Amino acid sequence: MDVAGKTVASIGKGLVVLAGFGAQDTPDLPGTRLWDAMIEKMLRLRIFPDEEGRMNRELTDIGGEIILVSQFTLYADVRKGRRPSFHLSAAPSVAEPLFRRLVSDVEARLPGRVREGVFAADMDVSLVNWGPVTIMLDSESLGQPANPSTL
Numbered sequence: 001m002d003v004a005g006k007t008v009a010s011i012g013k014g015l016v017v018l019a020g021f022g023a024q025d026t027p028d029l030p031g032t033r034l035w036d037a038m039i040e041k042m043l044r045l046r047i048f049p050d051e052e053g054r055m056n057r058e059l060t061d062i063g064g065e066i067i068l069v070s071q072f073t074l075y076a077d078v079r080k081g082r083r084p085s086f087h088l089s090a091a092p093s094v095a096e097p098l099f100r101r102l103v104s105d106v107e108a109r110l111p112g113r114v115r116e117g118v119f120a121a122d123m124d125v126s127l128v129n130w131g132p133v134t135i136m137l138d139s140e141s142l143g144q145p146a147n148p149s150t151l
Helices: 033-044 092-109
Strands: 014-019 055-057 065-070 114-116
Touching: 033 092, 065 092, 092 114
Parallel strands: 014 065, 065 114
Antiparallel strands: none
């Protein structure tokens, strides 16, 4: 991952996680059941191949690394017109502390194997996508409410 022509982070085999925070996300989200469930699901998904080529291994099974990239554009609203609206994404003043906490909480579970992008920077992100496999996780995919006050 490069910023202004300089490599700021890279990993070997593992996960590239584009993390977006929505307008409904609040500073009290970290530490909730939803927050912890999202992190555990992300880290425990059996999406890496076993010796038979089947998706049967998780990140820790392969000694993998993870790179976290803050990505507000995941909340782009393209229903009207041709220019995306980003009103559904969290304000930077909310999203940045949430992203920092996400990095910290993932690092606590995978010490020394976590890298991160630069918040709000224009980044050139390169990856080799095995499969390709791309999986989207959100609060609805876990069958839990998005509002942390209801947890």
